[in-house]
Amino acid sequence: MKKIVVDYDLCEANAFCTKHAPELFRVEDNDTLTVLNDQPGDALIGKAEKAVKYCPRGAIKLVEG
């Protein structure tokens, strides 16, 4: 089972993850990121992978968890 891991030192609230996977990520009004669900499962793994790929800072990883 893949798990979402965010490096908050790299996150800059660009919100590309929110765009590609709104079920999994939300950038708040105060520019902080909330991971809504760190276990995407089969249904959302595609979107999770998009978020990983398109995060411009490379702040998101999918790890075996």
Added chain:
Amino acid sequence: MTSKLADIDLFTPIMYEQTGVPHEAFTTLRKESPVYWHQNAGIRPDDGVPHRGFWAVTKYDDIVRISKDPGTFSSARGGTNAEDYHEEDLSQIQILMVNMDPPDHVKFRRLVSMGFTPRMVSKIEPKVREAARNIVDAIIEKGSCDFVRDIAAELPLIVIADLLGVPQEDRQKLFDWSNRLIGFDDPEFQTSIVDAREAAQEIWMYANQLAEDKKGKGGDDFVSVLIAAEIDGEQLDEMQFDAFFLLLAVAGNETTRNLISGAMRALLENPEQWAKLKADPSLVTSATEEFLRWVTPVNYFRRTATKDTEIRGQKIKENDKIVMFYASANRDEDVYKDGQKFDIARTPNDHLAFGIGQHFCLGNGFARLEIRIMFEEIIKRLPDIQMTAKPRQLRSNFINGIKEMPVKFTPGKKLG
């Protein structure tokens, strides 16, 4: 039309001035040699440093992979320009964040990134709108102007000057310094590397004075916030602040100016797209991304291999130079259907004009805001704008820039 592999030259600056970004060469390379050993053009006459060849990387996926692996592909070792440097110049550029690696880079960027969040960007939107209106007011009764100097250059300067607290009367200084620092290959802007060093010194003295004036006063302007920022007990010291000021004065200025000019040119050369945008100004958001993809104001950045490695099966040796051509990635056939077509409604459009990875352009939010607002203003008030002469291209392999673009339009009324 494609180029013969043997004839390819991606380096000679005067070629860019004469024929623009070498997209035909990029197309050939993507197809026939995506990791291509490029001989350098030789020694720059005034600095006596022999310039080595480099690996020209032209595919989107390879550039993404390289950009996301700073451990293997360093920004600090050798810097991020294609040229090789004297040791003393190299150590001077290594204090710019763009030429740093983790962990220094991560720390430094964390300190300054607080000024660049979506919230900080939206705070200045009303000011940017007012500035755009004033810019058009300044020329609208004349019926003609130089688009680059009078329209495109103004807005980024105003935003940076405002962020840095540089007063109105010093803005021209910023413009001059920036040209002297980045226009190294174009004799109109700069005579030598010596002049670039002098311009850097002048900016440093100015930044120093500015920081002195603000220190300890507890202001909430961008500079005061930067000086006061603290992470894990660490703050920006004077030299780091000066270096950041320099980076900002250059990075946020030239690039956006050249994007706005290049985009206007693209619209005027593709009149159906310009008509489409004017008919539906809500397209300005997707148009902004297409402007970025099409113009790609920063043509490339370079990395240096920290160990033996490979890219797409091509063996790379430690210390080899790798040059990532974003302009090519943004036309990659494996990513873009009809990439050679300028389409303001293109979606998706995950271009690399701002790079990707840890060095992803920090100013991207400000840039996108400026571009959108400037074109909203142009659409509204200069709808019949036309070029009256061929635009003059910057002599540079690094920046896709336009130096001068004379235009005319039906005169109108000031609004402010």
